[in-house]
Amino acid sequence: MRRPELTPRLRMVGEMVPAGARLADVGTDHAYLPAALILEGKIPWAIAADLRQGPLERARATVREYSLIEKVAFRLCDGLSGIRPGEVDAVAVAGMGGETIAAILSAAPWTREQNIPLILQPMSSMSDLRAWLQANGYVIWEERLAREGSTLYTALLVGAGEAKPMTPPELWAGKNVNVPLRGDWLEQWTARTRRALDGMAQSRGEEVYRRRQVLEEVYTGLRNMKKEWEQWQK
Numbered sequence: 001m002r003r004p005e006l007t008p009r010l011r012m013v014g015e016m017v018p019a020g021a022r023l024a025d026v027g028t029d030h031a032y033l034p035a036a037l038i039l040e041g042k043i044p045w046a047i048a049a050d051l052r053q054g055p056l057e058r059a060r061a062t063v064r065e066y067s068l069i070e071k072v073a074f075r076l077c078d079g080l081s082g083i084r085p086g087e088v089d090a091v092a093v094a095g096m097g098g099e100t101i102a103a104i105l106s107a108a109p110w111t112r113e114q115n116i117p118l119i120l121q122p123m124s125s126m127s128d129l130r131a132w133l134q135a136n137g138y139v140i141w142e143e144r145l146a147r148e149g150s151t152l153y154t155a156l157l158v159g160a161g162e163a164k165p166m167t168p169p170e171l172w173a174g175k176n177v178n179v180p181l182r183g184d185w186l187e188q189w190t191a192r193t194r195r196a197l198d199g200m201a202q203s204r205g206e207e208v209y210r211r212r213q214v215l216e217e218v219y220t221g222l223r224n225m226k227k228e229w230e231q232w233q234k
Helices: 008-016 032-039 053-065 098-106 126-135 168-173 182-199 206-233
Strands: 022-026 045-050 072-076 090-096 118-122 138-148 151-160
Touching (some): 022 032, 098 126, 126 138
Parallel strands (some): 045 072
Antiparallel strands (some): 138 151
C-alpha cells in the first residue's frame, strides 16, 4: 500500500506514538505523520491541527490523496485550543521551539490531568522545555535521537508525574543514555557550549558573569557525561 515517506525525525516521532491511540498532530503541516500511521494500521484516527490555513490545506490534500478523509479531522487553531479533552489519546507536537511547546501545554492542562502521552520534538530551547516540564507536573519517560542529513534531532515521550530533578547539563542534553547516537549528541552540545563560552570571553557585567557560571557548569557536566558514555561503550 502506498503511503507517505516519513523523514527520519518524523519516523522517530511516529514510533513513539502509542498503538491504537487517537492522535492529535499539532502543527501538522502536510499531515504526513497521521496519514502514515493510519495507513500502517498503528492508529485508527487523528486530528490534524495547525495555526495557519495554508498548512491545513496541504494537510487536506494529503488526506484526500490517500483516501483517508473519514479518518482525519482538521482543526484551525492555536496549539490544542481547538481540541476538546477526551477527543484524543495522544498528542504529537513536532518541529517547534521548546518555549512554544511549553506554551501550548500550559494552555491545555487537561493533557496532564488525563495523563495523555505527549510526543514532543523541540527544535530549540530544549533546556527551557525540560525545565518547564519538570516544574509543571510532567515526567519524561523516554528520549530518542535520530539523524537527518547532518542534523541530530531528539524526541521526548512525556506524561504526567513527578520528575526527578535534572542537573543543568541534563536539562541541555537529556538523559537518553542508551541510544546509539548519544555520543554524537553530547559532542554536539559540548561544542555548542564551548563556542558560547568563547563568545562571552570579552563580555563584562553581572548578568554575563552569572550566565558564564551556568554555562561553565553545563560544559563541565557535558564533558563528564561524554566520558561516562565512552566508558559505557567499552
